[in-house]
Amino acid sequence: MTSRAVNPGARVLVVGGGYSGERFARAAAARGAEVWLTYRRSKPEQPADPGTAPLHWLHFDAEAQAIPPLPEQLSHVLITLPPDASGSDAALEHLLEPLRQQPLRWLGYLSTTGVYGDSQGAWVDEHSPTQPTLARSQARLQCEQRWLSSGLPVQSFRLPAIYGPGRCPFEQLRSGQARLVHKPGQVFCRIHVDDIVGALLHATDQAEGRRPPVINVSDNVPCPSSETLGYAAHLLGCKLPNVQRFEAIAPQMSPMALSFWADNRRVRNNLLCGDLGYRLRYPSYREGFAASLAEEQRRSAKQP
Numbered sequence: 001m002t003s004r005a006v007n008p009g010a011r012v013l014v015v016g017g018g019y020s021g022e023r024f025a026r027a028a029a030a031r032g033a034e035v036w037l038t039y040r041r042s043k044p045e046q047p048a049d050p051g052t053a054p055l056h057w058l059h060f061d062a063e064a065q066a067i068p069p070l071p072e073q074l075s076h077v078l079i080t081l082p083p084d085a086s087g088s089d090a091a092l093e094h095l096l097e098p099l100r101q102q103p104l105r106w107l108g109y110l111s112t113t114g115v116y117g118d119s120q121g122a123w124v125d126e127h128s129p130t131q132p133t134l135a136r137s138q139a140r141l142q143c144e145q146r147w148l149s150s151g152l153p154v155q156s157f158r159l160p161a162i163y164g165p166g167r168c169p170f171e172q173l174r175s176g177q178a179r180l181v182h183k184p185g186q187v188f189c190r191i192h193v194d195d196i197v198g199a200l201l202h203a204t205d206q207a208e209g210r211r212p213p214v215i216n217v218s219d220n221v222p223c224p225s226s227e228t229l230g231y232a233a234h235l236l237g238c239k240l241p242n243v244q245r246f247e248a249i250a251p252q253m254s255p256m257a258l259s260f261w262a263d264n265r266r267v268r269n270n271l272l273c274g275d276l277g278y279r280l281r282y283p284s285y286r287e288g289f290a291a292s293l294a295e296e297q298r299r300s301a302k303q304p
């Protein structure tokens with residue numbers, strides 16, 4: 001049986017070296033893999049930390065006609081690009097055919113739990129119907145389905161809100177920009193970026209027969225955003241802003257901000273954490289926020 005694990009000898013391409021993509025790339029490199037990742041606008045700086053494995057950056061920007069030739073003999077690919085405003089996926093359009101020429105053992109696609117649509121707070125799992133309400137989630141479902149039916153060894157990972165160092169509400173609280181909004185019955189699901197990375201690597205570690213095409217990657221504690229903001233303020237030891245009722249402020253919210261409040265669902269992770277045996281590093285926002293704050297503080301202590 002061929003191993004699909006990311007090990008020394010693996011040759012990994014991350015299409016979209018953004019927040020989750022770069023974190024995955026570093027974890028794959030730390031496992032001894034040779035890793036390439038793409039940037040669109042400006043090439044991120046390499047970390048100054050000695051001992052961190054080098055990453056190879058490729059310029060991929062279809063609008064600027066920058067389509068990189070792919071490295072040879074790729075074993076693993078992670079696609080992190082969302083569909084663009086017209087619903088098109090630049091990786092599907094420009095890289096799918098070259099990827100067919102590669103000896104791929106695994107292709108991970110980062111999708112969203114938005115594909116389930118609005119369950120009005122009920123739990124959804126991978127067998128639940130996909131009834132996306134938002135246009136961007138409808139486009140996402142189409143892209144996900146095209147990847148899944150591409151004939152490549154694809155697994156799609158459906159993600160709720162991603163948080164982690166630099167993506168917690170600490171800065172908003174400090175700067176007075178945070179909003180404490182109450183919408184009765186509304187919950188959000190979330191996942192720490194390192195649990196995305198952990199779940200992806202765990203999936204590649206599984207034997208051939210344990211390869212579900214779609215996996216939810218969500219933590220154990222769906223809850224209102226007012227609860228997570230309260231905990232962030234507790235960690236900082238700062239005051240919370242006054243509560244605002246959703247109906248009162250909705251008329252002043254941008255369409256994008258409103259769209260985040262449109263769906264209400266609880267996402268089950270039983271497939272990942274039960275059947276496949278993945279152990280969440282951050283089962284809830286409580287451990288995840290504390291670890292994120294500690295990492296942010298370590299980073300700012302290192303800055304001159």
Ligand SMILES: NC(=O)c1ccc[n+]([C@@H]2O[C@H](COP(=O)([O-])OP(=O)(O)OC[C@H]3O[C@@H](n4cnc5c(N)ncnc54)[C@H](OP(=O)(O)O)[C@@H]3O)[C@@H](O)[C@H]2O)c1
Nearest residue numbers: 016017018019020040041080081082090112159160161162
């Ligand atoms: N953030 C969330 O809470 C959340 C929740 C659920 C699902 N997701 C999905 O999960 C995935 C990873 O999220 P993330 O927050 O880690 O993403 P991210 O930080 O925005 O990274 C995405 C990367 O893809 C690149 N990219 C996007 N469109 C591109 C295009 N047309 N051509 C070339 N490169 C392109 C971006 O480049 P630039 O930096 O130049 O844009 C960036 O490097 C995304 O598909 C996202 O939609 C996110």
